[in-house]
Amino acid sequence: MKHKVLIIGLGRIGMGYDLTSAKDGAILSHAKAFSTHPGFELSGGVDPDENRRDLYSAYYKGWVGEDIATAMRETSPDVVIIASPTADHHRCMMETLAYGKPKVIICEKPLSDNFTCAEKMVLACRDAGCELFVNYLRRVEPGALEVRRRILSNEIKPPIKGVTWYTKGLIRNGSHFSNLLELWLGPIKDFKIINAGRIWDENDPEPDVQLEFDLGTVTFLAGTEENFSHYEIQLLASNGCLRYEHGGSKITWQAAVQDSDSDEYTVLSKHDEKIVTASDKLPLLVAEEILIYLAGGETKLCSGESALRSLNWLLKIRAAR
Template sequence: MTESCVIIGLGQIGMGYDFDIDDESAVYTHARAISLHSGFTLAGAVDVSPLQRSRFEQRYAAPAFDLVETALGELQPGVVVIATSSESHHSVLTRVLRCCRPKLILCEKPLAYALEEAREMVTMCEQAGVSLFVNYIRRTDPGVVEIKRRLDSGEISAPFKINAWYSKGMLNNGSHFLNLLELWLGEVQATRTIQAGRLWDDHDPEPDVQIQFERGDAVFRAAWEECYSHYSIEMLSRSGRLRYDKGGELIEWQGVYADPNFDGYRILAEQAQTIPNGMGIYQWHVYEQLHRHLARAETTLCTGRQALKTLEAINLIINQR
């Protein structure tokens, strides 16, 4: 049995990123992921743009509506995807819950810009008995899951020291990597601003900040998105060095070996081990884990509560600037 899905918002993550890519080994959007996953059916979509609705209907042979209420009333989906602008997430989720009670809602990140709105969203879904997840895509990537296994088993051993590079704002892109480190290292315990930084797009802060997690410390530094994108994590542990580079498209591990030239010294392996990842089809992996959740299996998806903790940590950082 498949679950019917409705996407609200047909922008880049909703439909755009892979629209003009014929190769189905690239799965970057909700529309393509749903259409390719055997556990889901793409029932329809909602967007204010007639052009986007027309493009969706031609590509995916499913109806597109201009109103949330019309789409949900007619289609009654089991899964609703909120892929609208971040400032509209609260209002869209409110409209969804007034219309229907889907089994789950998948919301784009961040959950909201306003912390109180995010809290209300989590509470509304809990009271309605609707599972809420937030689309922090990296948490479902096989390479990330493998790193978590190694950390939890002690194969990558504590303590940990991390350098992380982000750009395009702490709320938008920085939150991806803060949330990822929460998955690996536990909740944020404390933060300390190193440099206040600027505002990306006049509203999203880009501070350099030290963050203490339950199992290690990280320094986040902001790069310059207008010059080039750079998203990277380097983690040192007693057992070696982890390199999470190119936003997760390259993951390497260097173990520790006895130095062949100097007795008593230990060095990192010259040849790094590549940890396979699935970033080429990252959105498909999200839906694979949503399918597992519906089957009551364990997942690494980001729940609404977990996304709220990420947002609370970011607000703490912003208020310290």
């Protein structure tokens, strides 16, 4: 039996990325992922924009409209994807729960830019018996999971210090990488603001800030989106250097080795080990994780409760800058 899926929000991650990508075989949106995966039926889409609804009808099957109540009644989805703008997440989730009984809701990150609203969303899903996940999708990517395995097995040895570059706001985009680093290094324990930086899009800060995790310390540095987007992590361990580049499409490990020219020095190897990634199919990997959960398995997706704890730290940083 296929699980029925409704997508609320037909913008870039909802549908649009795959309509503009020139990369063969890539799966970059929820619409393409759930229409491709054999375990799901893409049963409908919701968006207030008529042009987006027309595009959905041109590329995908199923009901499409602008009203969540009607969508829930017409499609009776098992899984609802909330990919609307962040300011609409709370309303969309409450309407979803009021007019249907989905088993799973996947909400795009961040849950909200307001902690009280985010907490209400988590509690509402809990009360409704609906599992809430937040779409920090890099944490299900095989290369990222291999990094986690190496850190937990001590193949990448602490102490770990690092630098992360981000653009377009700490909460909107930097949170992808703080969440990933929590997967690798454990929960955030503290922070220290180095430079308050500017505000992006009216309420999202772009500070330079040092985050302390269980297994190490990573300094987040804000780039300038107007110049170019930049998302990169570099971690220095006691036995080498990990580079997570181009938003995660390239991951390399340089082991520490004895310098061939001098017995007195240890240096990084000139030969990178490339860690296999699947960053061009992240939404499909998310769909597979949802199927695992629905079958009673353990998923690597970020729970609503975990996302709420992460958001709390980022909002503390915003308040302190």
